[in-house]
Amino acid sequence: MWEYTDEVKDHFLNPRNVGIIEDPDGMGEVGSMACGDALKLFFKLDENKKIKDAKFQTFGCASAIASSSALTEIIKGLTLEEAKKVTNEDIADFLGGLPKEKMHCSVLGRDALEKAIANYLGEEDKRIEGEIVCECFGVTDLEIERAVRENDLSTIEDVTNYIKAGGGCGNCHEKIQEIIDSILGREHPVKKKPAKLTNIQKIKMIEETFEREIKPALKKDGGDIKLIDVDGNIVFVRLQGMCASCSKSQVTLKHYVETKLRELVSSELVVEEVQ
Amino acid sequence: MKIIYVDNNATTQVAPEVLQEMLPYFTETYGNPSSIHSFGGNVSYKLKEARARVAALLRAAPEEIVFTGCGTESDNTAIKAAILSSPDKKHIITTRVEHPAIKNLYEYLSKKGYRVTFVPVDRKGNLDIDFLYKNLSEDTAVVSIMWANNETGVIFPIEEIVAVIKERGIIFHTDAVQAVGKIPVDVSKVNVDMLSISGHKIHAPKGVGALYIRKGTKFFPFLIGGHQEKGRRGGTENVASIIGLGRAGELAADNLEVESGRVKFLRDKLENGILKRVPNSMVNGDIENRLPNTTSISFEFVEGEAILLMMDEFGICASSGSACTSGSLEPSHVLRAMGVPFTAAHGSIRFSLSKYNTQEEINYIIEKLPPIIARLRELSPFWDK
Numbered sequence: 001m002w003e004y005t006d007e008v009k010d011h012f013l014n015p016r017n018v019g020i021i022e023d024p025d026g027m028g029e030v031g032s033m034a035c036g037d038a039l040k041l042f043f044k045l046d047e048n049k050k051i052k053d054a055k056f057q058t059f060g061c062a063s064a065i066a067s068s069s070a071l072t073e074i075i076k077g078l079t080l081e082e083a084k085k086v087t088n089e090d091i092a093d094f095l096g097g098l099p100k101e102k103m104h105c106s107v108l109g110r111d112a113l114e115k116a117i118a119n120y121l122g123e124e125d126k127r128i129e130g131e132i133v134c135e136c137f138g139v140t141d142l143e144i145e146r147a148v149r150e151n152d153l154s155t156i157e158d159v160t161n162y163i164k165a166g167g168g169c170g171n172c173h174e175k176i177q178e179i180i181d182s183i184l185g186r187e188h189p190v191k192k193k194p195a196k197l198t199n200i201q202k203i204k205m206i207e208e209t210f211e212r213e214i215k216p217a218l219k220k221d222g223g224d225i226k227l228i229d230v231d232g233n234i235v236f237v238r239l240q241g242m243c244a245s246c247s248k249s250q251v252t253l254k255h256y257v258e259t260k261l262r263e264l265v266s267s268e269l270v271v272e273e274v275q
Numbered sequence: 276m277k278i279i280y281v282d283n284n285a286t287t288q289v290a291p292e293v294l295q296e297m298l299p300y301f302t303e304t305y306g307n308p309s310s311i312h313s314f315g316g317n318v319s320y321k322l323k324e325a326r327a328r329v330a331a332l333l334r335a336a337p338e339e340i341v342f343t344g345c346g347t348e349s350d351n352t353a354i355k356a357a358i359l360s361s362p363d364k365k366h367i368i369t370t371r372v373e374h375p376a377i378k379n380l381y382e383y384l385s386k387k388g389y390r391v392t393f394v395p396v397d398r399k400g401n402l403d404i405d406f407l408y409k410n411l412s413e414d415t416a417v418v419s420i421m422w423a424n425n426e427t428g429v430i431f432p433i434e435e436i437v438a439v440i441k442e443r444g445i446i447f448h449t450d451a452v453q454a455v456g457k458i459p460v461d462v463s464k465v466n467v468d469m470l471s472i473s474g475h476k477i478h479a480p481k482g483v484g485a486l487y488i489r490k491g492t493k494f495f496p497f498l499i500g501g502h503q504e505k506g507r508r509g510g511t512e513n514v515a516s517i518i519g520l521g522r523a524g525e526l527a528a529d530n531l532e533v534e535s536g537r538v539k540f541l542r543d544k545l546e547n548g549i550l551k552r553v554p555n556s557m558v559n560g561d562i563e564n565r566l567p568n569t570t571s572i573s574f575e576f577v578e579g580e581a582i583l584l585m586m587d588e589f590g591i592c593a594s595s596g597s598a599c600t601s602g603s604l605e606p607s608h609v610l611r612a613m614g615v616p617f618t619a620a621h622g623s624i625r626f627s628l629s630k631y632n633t634q635e636e637i638n639y640i641i642e643k644l645p646p647i648i649a650r651l652r653e654l655s656p657f658w659d660k
Contacts, residue, residue: 012584018654033657034617036578036597036606040656057656061580061597065654136605168605 004062005096011066016073019055028115031108035137035164037064041112043075043120051075051083056112063095063102070094071109080117086110087150088162103162107147133175136168144179154180197266203230205265213260225257233268235261276590279636281545283476284425284453284569284627285594289519290478296522297480300515308512309503318514325521329485332455332524333470334463341486341507342517346452346473347376349486350419352497352508353469354380357417357446358389360493364416368392370402370431371612373421377450378608381419390414399561400429400613408439417446422454422470426596426609426625427560428569430458434465441466446492452476452484456527457534457566468492474516478629479523483516533630539567541637542628546570548641553648559596559615559623568628571596571610573619576658577651582624585647591640596623618657 004012021027021042031038037060046052054072058065070091075083088106092098098106130142147153147163156176160167166176180186197205210227218225224240237257258271280288306315308322323337330337343349354377358367369381371393385391394407402420411418418440423430433449440447448469451460456477462470469492474483488494488507500509549572550556559571574582579597586593596607597620605611606620615623626640652658 013588015654033621036621038656057654059576059655059657060578062584065581
């Protein structure tokens with residue numbers, strides 16, 4: 001059971017401004033039935049270019065319907081310049097707040113408003129820019145960046161609550177984390193590779209990677225590996241245990257050891273086996 | 276406002292007879308059944324009676340029943356005992372439509388090194404049995420398949436499946452939480468090794484369940500502690516609730532005819548009434564092969580949470596497979612496994628009846644629901660009359 005405010009319940013049970021405007025000045029459509037919510041927003045301007053009338057149609061849960069209703073109430077009487085400044089937070093505040101898992105309903109409203117204004121101005125849809133990060137809900141990196149910045153989001157869960165990204169299969173969680181980290185100025189652990197390594201740094205990192213990553217993995221299969229020397233970007237190793245007699249050892253070397261070293265130390269490293 | 280409760284697969288009302296039998300064990304007879312003094316010791320006779328009653332419901336022997344804290348505990352206990360008893364086997368099987376108690380446990384185990392096979396279902400929610408049989412291997416430790424699905428009510432052919440699984444010497448568990456009390460569940464005929472039941476689905480209170488463990492099945496307790504339940508489940512017994520479960524089990528055994536008779540009649544009436552009055556609505560799941568009390572109906576172009584909250588205004592309590600009700604963003608895994616299109620899955624409502632529902636209540640729902648759907652469709656940009 002969601003804790004909806006009385007305002008949410010009221011706007012859900014008695015939504016204002018439902019319907020379509022036959023000859024609208026602006027129209028914006030966002031969401032889809034597959035995603036679970038969708039909103040179509042219409043507005044009409046008066047002679048002073050203020051929003052005279054706004055109407056909506058919404059497919060979605062109680063908070064999606066209430067957010068749409070609230071949005072139309074908020075924008076009536078505003079100039080387009082004023083309407084452009086309406087945020088998803090304004091919609092949530094108008095309703096006395098939304099459960100955090102439902103914040104995406106307010107974002108849906110804001111997005112529809114933006115689209116409708118762009119439609120009036122004859123502008124290209126800004127939302128299709130950027131690269132899709134969340135394939136389940138079709139959310140781009142730019143949209144995630146914007147949501148994080150505007151709402152001070154700091155976790156993947158926040159991002160999911162606000163714009164749904166990451167709420168499906170979860171394959172994009174790493175990418176979302178990277179976006180959050182880069183905005184918050186956190187260094188992402190995977191990117192911790194210094195641009196140029198000194199020889200000492202390189203050898204130290206190779207040694208560490210051997211101990212922490214490569215040896216434990218090979219040991220699981222009864223094998224072992226010894227680091228013999230590092231000359232420039234060539235890493236000389238000797239295979240021991242099961243690995244030494246295994247015909248697949250070349251594959252192991254090339255595909256596993258090299259990949260690991262390239263990922264964690266330097267992309268230029270080459271692995272050579274010595275007998 | 277009068278409450279019309281048609282969400283009995285979520286939980287049920289405690290039967291008055293059950294409550295009455297429980298009450299003295301909170302007040303007058305509060306002893307610990309493990310005590311030596313007769314004040315406590317007498318309680319153990321009542322526990323024994325409860326065990327016999329639950330055993331009778333399943334046609335099991337009393338010593339094959341272990342009381343637990345809930346259906347989820349029964350499921351966890353069973354699966355963990357099964358994998359501990361074959362420590363070398365690293366493959367486990369279940370279905371794609373299990374209750375989270377099994378589904379999430381299997382997902383957890385898959386991260387702990389187990390290879391997991393999730394058996395798919397078809398569009399009607401029936402199990403792909405050939406797929407199941409093809410995936411059995413020497414490495415399979417346990418197969419867990421629910422007896423009946425909580426969302427659609429679809430019943431799986433446990434008797435047929437278990438025969439094949441047992442021939443292969445693999446442990447078989449079934450989550451029968453939704454089936455027990457609604458259809459005959461008879462372990463003297465169906466050779467399952469372990470079977471989970473939950474009290475609050477059969478008019479006993481919340482916080483009590485039971486696990487049937489066939490005699491001779493290797494077992495490891497989940498809760499390790501005192502000698503309660505013969506060392507199979509440590510912790511002082513939830514005495515009053517166990518006594519309640521015993522009485523509820525007895526009532527359930529007597530109630531099976533009512534379920535397949537009057538309850539089924541009301542369910543069908545509700546379903547037909549709604550389908551007739553609401554265009555673009557359809558039943559999810561095999562309508563022939565399902566629990567007599569359950570129907571899952573999808574209403575296209577509208578969203579389930581909105582339907583539930585509008586019904587709530589009329590005191591009607593049901594549930595939905597929609598994403599928005601659960602806090603997740605995707606609709607129910609059961610409906611998705613069946614391939615129900617998202618357009619219908621988001622607008623699915625489950626009605627689950629009990630013997631306490633009346634003809635008037637069903638008429639009331641049939642009267643109130645169609646205008647709700649019509650109203651939400653008027654709001655929907657996708658609805659095109």
